[in-house]
Amino acid sequence: MATTLVSIEQLAQHYARDDSLDIDTAASIGLAVTNKIYRGLISAFTWPEFLQTLAPTSSPTVSGTEEYAWAFASAVKMLDVRSVEVGSDASNTDMLLVLPAPTERLWNEAAKATNGQPVYYMRKNDSGTEKIFLRPIPGYGSATIQATGIIEPTALANGGSTTFDLLSADDAFALLIAADWLFHDMKAESASVLVQSAQKILSSIWGKESVTEEILFNIIGA
Numbered sequence: 181m182a183t184t185l186v187s188i189e190q191l192a193q194h195y196a197r198d199d200s201l202d203i204d205t206a207a208s209i210g211l212a213v214t215n216k217i218y219r220g221l222i223s224a225f226t227w228p229e230f231l232q233t234l235a236p237t238s239s240p241t242v243s244g245t246e247e248y249a250w251a252f253a254s255a256v257k258m259l260d261v262r263s264v265e266v267g268s269d270a271s272n273t274d275m276l277l278v279l280p281a282p283t284e285r286l287w288n289e290a291a292k293a294t295n296g297q298p299v300y301y302m303r304k305n306d307s308g309t310e311k312i313f314l315r316p317i318p319g320y321g322s323a324t325i326q327a328t329g330i331i332e333p334t335a336l337a338n339g340g341s342t343t344f345d346l347l348s349a350d351d352a353f354a355l356l357i358a359a360d361w362l363f364h365d366m367k368a369e370s371a372s373v374l375v376q377s378a379q380k381i382l383s384s385i386w387g388k389e390s391v392t393e394e395i396l397f398n399i400i401g402a
Contacts (some may be wrong), residue, residue, distance in 0.1 A: 182350070183343055184339060184342055185214075185341045186204055186339030188203070188350055189201065189202070191354035191355075192358040194358075195359075201361050206337065206338060211337075217360060218343065222259060222333055226262075227345075228345070229345045230330050231328070233327070234252045234253075234326065234328075234331075235252075235325060236325055237249060237251050238325070240321065240324050241267070241314075241318040241321055241322065243319060243321040244295060244317060246318075247312070248325060249310070250303055256331050257332040258329040259331065259332050260330040261303075263329075264278045264279075264301050264312070265278060265325075266278050266324070267324045268297065269320060269323060270320055270322035270323055272323060275326065278298050279300055279301070280301060280302070281302050287302060290315035293316035295318065296320075297316070298314035298318055301314055301315075348384070349381075349385065351381055352382050356378050358371075359374040359375045359400055360401070375393060375397060
């Protein structure tokens, strides 16, 4: 069960030893920083509640068409794309991986290939519109295009907003919020102790190799 932001604020106040720490007042700098840390934590690890497989609104493929709008229903955005797949045919008999183009040379060579099963993709902004380009160009229509990745969370808006599914993740979140507060209060040593405590909690979830102090310091911008 996710914890509410007001409860996380209380935890962070306890860790920082400062009751003035405010992260749930609308339009406050504390709430803005908390949302930054929240997004950083979500993009750094594969939280199941934020991992989704979605089809862009421009799916399915159109035979002979290379570019498709990179947009999802309800304005969902992906913080980290883990994979892109395209159906092997109009019936989606198999969903086949399409890889990011490793080099410009291979990407250009793929443009010369006979239309068929896409092998590479490239995402770019085309006159203000986010698009995904597939090469070789699809040689068949009605095949699903889908992406799996970490979605951007709904911004925390007030004390009633909820966060992670794991209570231990919320504990680590509160520790990082308090650490950020202390760093900006010029209490780097105390802040480092809190980052180390958050690291222990997150390591129990994701493994020691996946959670380094450097990652956590980057998340809070210290």
